[in-house]
Amino acid sequence: MSEISIHAQPIFWLSSFPVTNTLALSVAIFIILFLGSIIFRGKLKLIPAGFQNLAEIIIEGAFGIMDPILGSRRTSERYLPLTLTIFLFVLFSNWLGLLPGVGSIIVKTAQGTVPLFRSPASDLNFTIALALIAVTMVNVFGVGVRGLWGRISVFINFRSPMGFFVGLLELISEFAKIISFSFRLFGNVFAGEVLLAIMAYLLPYLAPVPFMILEIFFGFIQAFIFAILTLIFISIAVSHEEGLEES
């Protein structure tokens, strides 16, 4: 049975920086998305055809989900880049992690034989990085729209003893968000990997098939959840009502 490792395995070293198999695949996904969007941008037409249809469906769908939450199309346009990028990056990393070749092409390194590519989100570094980016940007947007004091007054609130505790809870929940974001994605993808490896060991070729379908579904759902939660936290941060004051 293939070695299941929680840590991402380095495939080569750049003078004491380990280039892991998850890093390799996420760089590959980045190149695919980046080059794809640059090439696609040069081919935009007023009357859409072919792939542009699909892209427009995705964008319209994204706006359709974001408008009711944020209120207006203008605010949606402001926050679409971050949320849709998170969604597409996580979606591609989950789905491309299921392709044949990912996990099966093996290279020999000083530590033994390791897969050349591995699902990026099965690496805790990747998910913690994304979670940090999402939570940091939520706070940056909050500061941008409501000012530095507007954002800090959510956490440090001396209007009443109750307000003080609520502020403290908000501060703790910011860190809980980072942990929750990262472990949700990591747990789902890593558990999926373990499940597929065990199924392939029990009944090769046949047993993994229904679990592959499950993984495709869960890959999409987790990407969607990550993006939607980022969006909801942004909407809370930029439109926080002064509930405690008015009551």
Next chain:
Amino acid sequence: MSTEAAKLIAAAIAIGLGAIGPGIAIGLIGAKGAEAIGRNPEATPKIQTAMILAIAFAEAVAIYALVVALILKFVS
């Protein structure tokens, strides 16, 4: 009892008990969601989005338990 045996039992208990709460929670969320859709089929997209969101939160708790079990099993 050796440490290996204790680790395996701990991993099994972690995920076994940890999945009870989220299992019940997701069942309740699904039930309420289905009931809401039944009452007002026009609002199905909104209800579905809220339901999926709530299910993801509940499932995240089960995932935390799973991560503890995986760490117990795979980290020496």
